[in-house]
Amino acid sequence: MVGMRDVAKEAGVSLSTVSLVVNDTGYVSDDMRERVAVAMKKLDYIPNELARNFYRDRTNMIGVIVPTISHPFFSTLAAALQHELAGRGYRTLLCSQADAEGGEAEYVDMLQRHMMDGIIMAAHTSHAPDYWTLIGRPVVAFDRYLGAGIPSICSDHVHGGQLIAQQLIRTGARHVVSIGGPRSQFHDLPSQGARSDASIDSDGVNTTFPTVRYYLTLEHELGRAAIRYDYVEVGEVYDVQGYPRIAHEIFERFPDVDAIVGSDISAAYCVQEALRRGARIPDELQIIAYDGSYLTEAAGMRITAIRQDFATIAKLTSERIIEEIGKGEKGAAGKGARGSAPSQSSSAARRDPAGPAFTSTGEGDGHTGTYPQSELVPVQLRFGETTRA
Amino acid sequence: MVGMRDVAKEAGVSLSTVSLVVNDTGYVSDDMRERVAVAMKKLDYIPNELARNFYRDRTNMIGVIVPTISHPFFSTLAAALQHELAGRGYRTLLCSQADAEGGEAEYVDMLQRHMMDGIIMAAHTSHAPDYWTLIGRPVVAFDRYLGAGIPSICSDHVHGGQLIAQQLIRTGARHVVSIGGPRSQFHDLPSQGARSDASIDSDGVNTTFPTVRYYLTLEHELGRAAIRYDYVEVGEVYDVQGYPRIAHEIFERFPDVDAIVGSDISAAYCVQEALRRGARIPDELQIIAYDGSYLTEAAGMRITAIRQDFATIAKLTSERIIEEIGKGEKGAAGKGARGSAPSQSSSAARRDPAGPAFTSTGEGDGHTGTYPQSELVPVQLRFGETTRA
DNA sequence: CTGAAAGCGCTTACAG
DNA sequence: CTGAAAGCGCTTACAG
Secondary structure (H helix, E strand, C coil): CCCHHHHHHHHCCCHHHHHHHHHCCCCCCHHHHHHHHHHHHHHCCCCCHHHHHHHHCCCCEEEEEECCCCCHHHHHHHHHHHHHHHHCCCEEEEEEHHHCCCCHHHHHHHHHCCCCCEEEECCCCCCCHHHHHCCCCCEEEECCCCCCCCCEEEECHHHHHHHHHHHHHHCCCCEEEEEECCHHHHHCCCCCCCCCCCCCCCCCCCCCCCCHHHHHHHHHHHHHCCCEEEEEECCCCCCCCHHHHHHHHHHHHCCCCCEEEEEHHHHHHHHHHHHHHCCCCCCCCEEEEEECCCHHHHCCCCCEEEECCHHHHHHHHHHHHHHHHHHHHHHCCCCCCCCCCCCCCCCCCCCCCCCCCCECCCCCCCCCCCCCCCEEECCEEECCCCCCC | CCCHHHHHHHHCCCHHHHHHHHHCCCCCCHHHHHHHHHHHHHHCCCCCHHHHHHHHCCCCEEEEEECCCCCHHHHHHHHHHHHHHHHCCCEEEEEEHHHCCCHHHHHHHHHHCCCCCEEEECCCCCCCHHHHHCCCCCEEEECCCCCCCCCEEEECHHHHHHHHHHHHHHCCCCEEEEEECCHHHHHCCCCCCCCCCCCCCCCCCCCCCCCHHHHHHHHHHHHHCCCEEEEEECCCCCCCCHHHHHHHHHHHHCCCCCEEEEEHHHHHHHHHHHHHHCCCCCCCCEEEEEECCCHHHHCCCCCEEEEECHHHHHHHHHHHHHHHHHHHHHHHHHCCCCCCCCCCCCCCCCCCCCCCCCECCCCCCCCCCCCCCCEEECEEEECCCCCCC
């Protein structure tokens, strides 16, 4: 391996001069610079990033944990995140929970062993509530609450629920079935005294999963409109078998269903099942997907969908994690931490959203004290062929 | 940061003893071991992997380059690879070409800077033929040829083409349209004198893309059966707009088409377009997808597909890259390289496939001298609802 | 079986 | 503006 030492020898300069040239730091005379450049070329010198990482105590890698990467929602999210992070000088270490035994725990371990600078957590966690807060290294959550002090970004699910409800009410739906995760997740956190009423408006929802708010909102709104509503549970996102089975089941159990709401995959399978049964979409049956990944375009029909804004989500999430990384740097500055923050690091004030990309739910200023509110990203209803005008 | 030194001090032992305990190497008395363990726990010591990586000159990370991760084929592949690699003690650094400006080049750079131990290349490359061979670090190619000496794994596309042809001929197809990449890729390599005849049987195909063989085989077989065949070009895999447009176009240009063959996404959009136009599948129109990712299940109908065996592909590819990494280690052993190969490293002989997972094309023992033959993974035809019995 | 020492390749104060 | 020196946290020969 040809190292800096070799280059220095070849160029007849000192080690530090080579370093300065390589990093384009400080003042080096053009003559020196030139000589070093020539030597580097001649020896085909390539800096060893490991040594640098070691010294800097930084790798410029950010771990992204998703439940499974072979799922349109998460692969789209991962792509968006990678894009954003790459633009800010960070690499993405993607961890598909389903595809790596240790998954989550192993990644947190890597974080703590300084193999990555931070983690974006977009998967379920089975850990005690204080697990994440005790890590003491940069973590940002997407679409879940990991505990106080851990920044959290999610779509404005309450609004998502409202948009769906509006569409269904307006078009005269009479029997809506929605497909979602286990209801037990709806209130998986101990309610902290005070607002244990499950009223949506006051946002007294105690759950790790912000997504729950779209179901609750939908239920609430349809209830007010006296539209029949049924909730069907599907397994975890990586339960591939579950989806077609559920689609089949819905038609069996609810022959008079005239509107189905579910994740992209669920919706796609419902379209398939409906076509198989000759149900007329959208006249007899409307289908709305929640997420709006490419699958809603490529399924049997273009599916009307609540579209999560992947680009904005990725942007926001990336900004936060880089911010958190920056903090850590300053915090430890007194002791051993040296190294420079990447020049791209954002200096935007935390929780101080600017521009139209951010919004609040409109309702619910009073939140449970359990967790800080997430930053909300607006959603949108994109019309396809599966809903009535 | 609490380091080994602190632990040593706390336990009243030497640095090296702590190291031995942490790594569970060599002989340490139970007493010492215990004292160190207690001190580690007390101080909440976490080893800094960066220092280790630095010393070992290894990161146990493998880069996986795909054209885009938000594509069912590549996300399925990536998931399978991550799974395999994780099982062998390696992390996956996934690079979605489309989502990171520098993509390919940047990753090769990282490889050379020792940030990863090897690269699995599953994306297109725009580099000179000797680019990859000159890297001098472990590289394995999936579904393309990167040059002599670079192991290459791909599905048995000739067989894939045959299976499709058989199905179509047997069911009396009369006008087949297939959708694929630019024809210019079919012979993108300079033919090396000798076998420049494009005969399939002798496998005289000069292309970076093994996939081409399925088209050529299909054309050849349909030609022999005197079935009309048209080839339609679609853009790159990440050209999202392209797919629906092509599907539309096919029905316009070829009103009498009665069989369409294309990638999963193409096929899905063709199903959608066919349904929209009321074409009766499979009676009037058969559709066959090439790849068989989950999309073929979740589309408007279960699509009959040539299924690439992701699990085997991932297994083989992982084995090869780890093998290559092992070689590098031995090669450099004289100089600076120390460190132990991961215990999982396979010792299987290269290019010496064992068991039923491997096969050869059956035909074409004589290959062009340009590139070594890839290792072939068998494919399978999985019947769905889009073909006739 | 244990400890003192050297060194992995780089970067950064610090003298000149 | 340039060079000699120390050190990032660990691992591994090498003496004891």
